Amino acid sequence: MSYVAQRLLTFPLILLGVSILVFVAIRMIPGDAITAMLGTEAGLLTPAQRASLAAYFGIDQPVTTQYFRWAAGLLHGDLGISATYGKPVLQIILDRFPLTLELALLSMLIALLTGIPLGVLAATRNERPSDLMVRILAMLGQSTPSFVLGLLIIYLLSVWFGIVPTMGTFTPLNVDPLANLGQMIFPAITLGFAFAASVTRISRSAMLDVLSDDYIRTARSKGASQRSVVWGHALPNALIPVVTLSGVEFGYLLGGAVIVEQVFALPGLGRLVLDAISQRDYALVQGTVLFIAMNFLIVNLIVDLLYVVLDPRIRLGGK
């Protein structure tokens, strides 16, 4: 447990670094916030009006002062007010996050449920036709851009099956689970396809390694069946790289999937950040990026804890 405490202590330091980086980075993009907000109308502003607007948003202060003001708010859990939405940043994020979380979880579920069995199958049939098929499929999954796959899915559904995925208004899971799943399943498949391809490849190579280990031969010498050797003895030893990869991919997905959200018209975190950047909505960009970084840290911590569960050598010390 002291390990978890140690890790948690490093979180504020990392978040401090991220907050400074994003704060500086967004201000380095050419163009100012007021012009971005008002568009062509900004040209009509008098210098005085412009100055008072700048004072209203607090962007007339030196950058360091702005940062400390914002950081002081952070300590109270206040991420600031979004200039575009006129609402607290935290509230906007929390409105959008459930969709992103659900999408990420669904994609990972699809990826693990298809990727691991396919990888194991390919490894046990190394260099045979079924292995080759799986490898081609995995290559395809990793190299197909998500918008191509997304559009293809929409096309197939609507033209061949007459199903039109509901777009526009998003139904949250707690309002109508079925309608929600109907909306989420296709984007989840789109994201899960590439994810599954990576999982397949990594489980295949990890299983190939493990299957040539000495203890697999020992299990066979005891008379264990192929199924017990593969699923009982080999797979638990091959899971560490799968967990590492899934953690990283899941962490990325929690940052939002801009393209898939765009294709399926879903209001997730990805589009929120994209819009916020083009609007120069400083508070919103800073808040979202910090939130995404925090999620990434938590996912990494969970991955490390999973290692401990999976491998007694890490759990109990020793070589």
Next chain:
Amino acid sequence: MTALLSVRDLHVGFGRDPRANEVVRGIGFDLAAGETLAIVGESGSGKSVTALSVNRLVDFGGGRITAGAIVLQRGDGSTLDLAQAEEHTLRHIRGRDIGMIFQEPMTSLNPVHTVGRQIEEAFRLNRGLGGDAARTAAREVLERVRIPDAAARLAYYPHQLSGGMRQRVMIAMALASSPRLLIADEPTTALDVTVQAQIMALLAELREETGMAMIFITHDIGLVAGIADRIMVMQRGVAVEQADTAAVLDHPQHDYTRHLLEAVPHFTAGRATRNDGTRGTATAPLVTVDGLVVRFPVGKGLFRKPGAVHAVDGVDFDLVAGETLAIVGESGSGKSTTARAILGLVQKTRGEIDARAGRSRRPIQMVFQDPFASLNPRLNVESLLAEPAIANGQRKDAALRRRMLVLLERVGLPAEALSRYPHQFSGGQRQRLCIARALMLNPDVVVLDEAVSALDVSVQAQVLQLLIELQREFGLAYIFISHDMAVVERIAHRIAVMFAGQIVEIGAAGAVLADPQHSYTRRLIAAVPAIERRKEHYTVDATQVPSLVRPAGYEPPPAHWREAGPDHRVREESA
């Protein structure tokens, strides 16, 4: 009487065209119930492949039986040709009729399952036991292989057990089904010599108890002398000789068997030591080690007690030019750490290491155990040999090249070797390269850390001979780290015996080996397998090496030494 196992004209090949790549080429033998056959040979002789073919595990390593029959008599009296059997039949043969133990206890147990679960699995598969019955059976079989505190050990993971304990767990697993045939593939090669003696004694005892037959694979003909009824000697996939143990050992018929028997360094309790020692004529020691202590701190965590592993705890010795000091001991005794400290590869905690600057700015060089891992595979021999010189600021010029060629010739490799890469050489040739590399800087002292342990016996004998010649020619001093008493007897002038980080006995090789004074030295020598002592019985002894982790601030009690002869000192043992 029909044989339990009858192998006829067995051929096994590998790769896409197994017939063209045969590793076993026409092996045949019969094994009666309760009988033990030893298959002896060097690496690549096909001995392991023969054994793995018997239970058809060879299929999973890419091997194919291309011809021959392996007829097994089953428990109900029916016979089955294993060479033709289907996988689902074989699955019930494995474990139930044929048990197997392997060479590497470190990697042969599944690291993510407890040993209890792995033993219980054997009972479940072969006896249909489940739940509490399996657990009880697992505990009983662990007791049978003499694992202390068996009930608690069931919950241990393999990495929490020592090598000897793991091998006992492997044996327990193989015994779970009371197999009528046990195949043991080099089961003690990776173990310390005293542990090896215990495992051998245990196997002999269990064989008496159960009446099972055994096939025992080994490279060490001396090891099986005490346990085998018959010996089959294999070379390049064929059996060159097969007869009763006594006949093979006392009247070998084939040249290769004779060669093996001569190449294997037989331990003769100090009668074969060298007599070209330089101690009498030397003026001053080349290296003096005084009060060397190496400790590694442990327990830096918040809740763990701080302490240190006392890897080396107060070691003194000196070394003169032209002399070999062997440091012997088992794993964890601190012998390699001592060597590494002398080269500065590990930080010493305290103590003095004086190396008199002799011919070179780098008077001490090292040769490591594993010739496969200690040469960078991406460098050719020329770059490998040039590296120590370049690291010391020399330029790669004609003189350096001349030195390379001289040394290559001296270690018995052709000049063309310069442009080749490590993978193009055999193990013995690679170790010759490592020796040449160590000599590039013209050192006074070469530290040889288990430098011949990974080599086949006949290659080992050649490399030892080379080392002795080089020593005479260049006046080199060697620090020879080894666990193998028979090898040490061939090369050492003096011997230091290390146990738990300390030297317990040091002196002239002949005196230490012929008249060991310390109880540990005696134990070590008694455990050495020897053809002459094959009738002696070695009792199972479960003494464990003490833990080297000490609480912070612990200092060992001062050593008291007793003179046992002109050059022979023994540490007094506390009662």
